[in-house]
Amino acid sequence: MVTFTLNGQERTFDGDPDTPLLWVIRDFEKLTGTKYGCGVAQCGACTVHLDGMTRRSCITPISTVDGSEVITIEGIEGPEAKAVQAAWVAIDVPQCGYCQSGQIMSAVALLQVTPKPSDADIDGAMAGNLCRCATYHRIRQAIHNAADAMEG
């Protein structure tokens, strides 16, 4: 039996301990904002926060999550999340949108550690989040805008 918190609520899972966290989030918890992309940590679509850090849920066995705090796109909050959400809406960052929950989870994690990121900081944090619509320029701009907004 694995016990963890998901978006602030205590949850348990007693299935196969090798089940990827992504399947638990989507199929058992029915939170489908986190997406399956590649299944091998190459695209970033499945990014969640695990104990406050980005984590690719598709390659995270649920057994390794015992006692941890998981935050998904549905549960992310705080000033960075609010600023990112507003910035994303303001310049219409998404195109098809499939990768965007992963993009946002990485962007928020970056801003939580680096409130005023440079282009190089953004490249470093976002390099593992692919976007087939190539919205990279808008993602970069929105992160800068979110940082500016938080600075007041």
Add this chain to the structure above:
Amino acid sequence: MKKFAIASGVAAIGVAASLLAATFSLAQDNPAEQSAPLKPAAEFQSITDAKQRSWALFEEAGKVIQHPRCVNCHPATERPLQTMAMHPHQPPVVRGEGGMGMPGMTCNTCHGAANVDVVGQAETLKSIPGNAAWHLAPIEMAWQGKTLGEICRQIKDPERNGGKTLAEITEHMAHDSLVGWGWQPGAGREPVPGSQAVFGELIAAWVESGAACQ
């Protein structure tokens, strides 16, 4: 017409084979996942000249040190390497503070405390590597592109070995968990030669015989 169809079919198979080859080159190592042999330190006792014996011991240990599995995380640039072909890491991560990657995408975004088998993937992509201490070696410990003699002198130099004594180097090589990952790199990856115990004994014997470099 029939001849053309056959020719086209052969061409299509050729294209498919090329694509398959390209896929393999992007995937993990070749199916061979067995360790190459590593001679134990005792086999070098017959070399009477201490300096020659010492270097011979280090040369044997060099089969491990210069194996891509080790060098991939001792890169000469900011990018770690991957696979036996030692191509730049994908996704394009960089060293970052303490060799842990960049804020927002540190190594543990993908690399957990242990190797993880992946499911529903091609036969050529079997696992994501992991270790609790997963990180890059500092740039002063870069081995990529160096001769074994250069690496030997580097390992002995406290300014380029993390301030370690030779006794501490021996301990590190023989027992460090991340070094030990090289022998247990997860499904789909060729382990480094021999075992960590044999490797540790080679390093200990190299130190005892004067830690000669070439």
